[in-house]
Amino acid sequence: MVLCTTYDCPMQAQMPEPGWGGGTYVSARRIPVTRYNQRMAQRVARRARLDEQAVAVAFTYNNLLTMVIFGVVEEICRFIPTVGDIADAAVSLLSFHFHRIVIVTSDNVYIYRDLPFHIPGKRLSAFRRGPGLVRLGSPTPESGISRFIRRGQLTFHDGTVAFHQFLWIRRVQYIEQEGNIPPGA
Numbered sequence: 001m002v003l004c005t006t007y008d009c010p011m012q013a014q015m016p017e018p019g020w021g022g023g024t025y026v027s028a029r030r031i032p033v034t035r036y037n038q039r040m041a042q043r044v045a046r047r048a049r050l051d052e053q054a055v056a057v058a059f060t061y062n063n064l065l066t067m068v069i070f071g072v073v074e075e076i077c078r079f080i081p082t083v084g085d086i087a088d089a090a091v092s093l094l095s096f097h098f099h100r101i102v103i104v105t106s107d108n109v110y111i112y113r114d115l116p117f118h119i120p121g122k123r124l125s126a127f128r129r130g131p132g133l134v135r136l137g138s139p140t141p142e143s144g145i146s147r148f149i150r151r152g153q154l155t156f157h158d159g160t161v162a163f164h165q166f167l168w169i170r171r172v173q174y175i176e177q178e179g180n181i182p183p184g185a
Helices: 035-047 064-077 084-098 144-152 170-179
Strands: 054-061 099-105 108-115 119-128 134-136 153-156 161-163
Touching (some): 035 054, 035 119, 054 161, 064 161, 084 099, 099 119, 134 170, 144 153, 153 170
Antiparallel strands (some): 054 099, 108 119, 134 153, 153 161
16 A cells, blocks of 8 residues: 655645644644553554554444444443443444544554454554644534534545544544644654
8 A cells, every 4th residue: 555645645745734832743732642552552553463562542333324323322321321332342343344543653644444352353444643733623614413423524635534423523533633733743
């Protein structure tokens, strides 16, 4: 698989405008990635046999319909006492074909097909980290409800899209933040 760099693709990356913080990439880190997410990213990177330092990870869906159906069902199952955990595991096993793993490493961002128990399957995409690589949210929000549901949508510069559940979007915020920072910054 050929890595797609943000500077070689037809959709050229736009450098951020200098502004608050002097336009440095250090100031672009608004949200510190939690140690829990970093440990989970390291675990997933080891399972994917990556020789890079993992920075952040998010577990997403391949399209909007499956995110709405399975995401909402998984969230509801968490609030059901005693049988909720069993139902959540059953729904996860039934829907793993639609899951995607997005992992940011020290140099690249990878998208993998998810196998049961968060084991990375086939590598679907690989991108070089850099400004303009990924955007969070819908590029053209039609209405307020659409904007709310698509607030966990990751759109990459080549048009690849991954959808995260819309209630808890902190993990995709890490992906957007770290993916848009150049390697080594």
